[in-house]
Amino acid sequence: MSQYRTFTVADAVEYARQYGQMPDPQALVSADEIGDGNLNLVFKIRDRARISRVIVKQALPYVRCVGESWPLTLDRARIEAETLLIHGALCSHHTVRVLHHDPELAVMVQEDLSDHHIWRSELMKGHYYPQAVGQLAEYLAQTLFHTSDFYQAAQAKKAEVSRFTNPELCQITEDLFFTDPYHDHERNQFDDVLLPHVTVLRKDTALKLAVAGLKHRFLSKAEALLHGDIHSGSIFVAEGRLKAIDAEFGFYGPIGFDVGTALGNLLLNYCGLPGLLGPREATDCREQRLLDVRELWLTFAGRFLSLCQQHSRDVTLATPGYAEQFLQQVWQDAVGYGGTELIRRTIGLAHVADLDSIADPEMRAECQRSALNLGRTLIVNAAQVEHVDALLARIRQHG
């Protein structure tokens, strides 16, 4: 770690020249630091025409949005790069390309995706990318199947579980998803108007019991190498294209967590749309979001199942019918984890623009309450909602 130093703009340009795999490295002449996330420095490295050509991302030894008082391991940069390299090998179309990484500098050079947009922003504007959901489902199925016990040899997988042990980043998830929102904690953030709702939620025994189960499974179920934070802000889209980025939360966890995070973000958008576009104008978009939820699950499950049927290497897990049975558990986990994403993004530390950027305070509060209600419904009923169509029926009924 001795080699670590925080990059300046000049360092980033120099590093990109060296490791950016550019045919004309000297063309790289300037950089902007554009990290708007919570944790890292992100440099866009530009050529003389100010065109962004490559990205240099460096982890800081603390949580950027909080400051040096919250130190955070630099090892997350290694985990992010190694997760993306594995996911990229399994699903190159939909994983950002890592050109170089250095664990000691906690730095990674990755392809530039300036011709893409952050999916969340597009969803908020009501811009529809017809292939995005199917591509995300493909990404999830390929990466999760091939790192699962269906495909990986048991001994190799155990070594990978150790390699991707990610205690500090996992703890952030453990705290922010499963603990803080259900307790009075200083990290929580929400408007006073939600307090009565939050108070009811914290006394909800059925809800807290189900959340305990979800947290316990997050802590103990090493099913596959997850992205670990696959929300709509970790996904770039363009016409016919989709790329996952930001895999520093990568670890071996329950498959339903990745699927549920993705579903949860579609539903956060569903809840926010009336405030973002206006209640009437949002109708079609909201209906599309529900169809997206349906497509995401059905495409993921279909693809995962067909991979199991064609490529399972574990002779026992290949027993006909077992993959279907397992996917039913993944579905129930996904519904529950999706619910925790809805709740923690509404009243926890890290919010989403789908809700927070709603200008009208009353409308914002209404959308937030709707997210909390839907989150609770998902979590408490996860075991009973046996099929995605039953989920959609509940959501439509719920309003």
Added chain:
Amino acid sequence: MSQYRTFTVADAVEYARQYGQMPDPQALVSADEIGDGNLNLVFKIRDRARISRVIVKQALPYVRCVGESWPLTLDRARIEAETLLIHGALCSHHTVRVLHHDPELAVMVQEDLSDHHIWRSELMKGHYYPQAVGQLAEYLAQTLFHTSDFYQAAQAKKAEVSRFTNPELCQITEDLFFTDPYHDHERNQFDDVLLPHVTVLRKDTALKLAVAGLKHRFLSKAEALLHGDIHSGSIFVAEGRLKAIDAEFGFYGPIGFDVGTALGNLLLNYCGLPGLLGPREATDCREQRLLDVRELWLTFAGRFLSLCQQHSRDVTLATPGYAEQFLQQVWQDAVGYGGTELIRRTIGLAHVADLDSIADPEMRAECQRSALNLGRTLIVNAAQVEHVDALLARIRQHG
């Protein structure tokens, strides 16, 4: 590993003098190699009066009962010693005491238990130790609770999961418990008379589906630091005393696996008793075994629950009612894993004397068929057998 050499009797004596923590080390003068297990050298180190004072156990770099053609990691000696040290710190009364260990030599010095008996032999003779089942339940509750997510901090537990990654020994379990018995594999061993029964079993879809789920959970559920092989031959008993030994299969796995292995061995004995003692003479002993099964589960569950209620450190898992809900899953896992132990000990590679030592071939086959049937019943009905009394009712009905 360069330092490794296979111990001679003289080496073992010298080592015991050095590390046996004896007040009079020079009194140790001779040793017998008594390893009757499948994997290791075990030396009893004796004094001038030929009294055994201390045990030296060394791992061989291959499976002893097969030979050098099946190499096996020496790291299992480190894992065994470190598992026993942790279990000993958590439950000193019921864990064999480790006096010294050396990972490079793959050697461990442990307390002598010559005044104890192997529990399996006692169970086979119908000798009853009224405190043994309760003590085993206490051992399981203490070791499994304190290494679980209820008690261990998440970051510390993740480091422990890596430290106790035990791929080669786990693979033995994965193969011998969950794979071989359900396929035609050369490692399987059973009399021809069982072939029709085995053939039916291998075509049993419901059974194979349930076994796939059990294997998958064994591969992916890191709930606590298991003993990993807690059968009645890994347990020493004496009047009022019980000690677990042989923890080289230690790893972070599903709690129900340890509990189920223990239950399964009581039931193997239940199935073998008519052949060991005579059908009529066995009646009382068999009834006692069923009461043992009941006591083992109820004492374990009661103790685990009370530890959860008093000592849970994870504020989310401490939600009132969650431990009960979790224990219901442990119960269902335990019933299933118990069933796999019954089947693999009857038709797989490693058998038990409770069945194999029955002299009369017809009686032996009858007891073995009974073990297979009971094993199947447990595995297939695990999710439906909601309480230990329902299990006992099924067993009594089953014969």
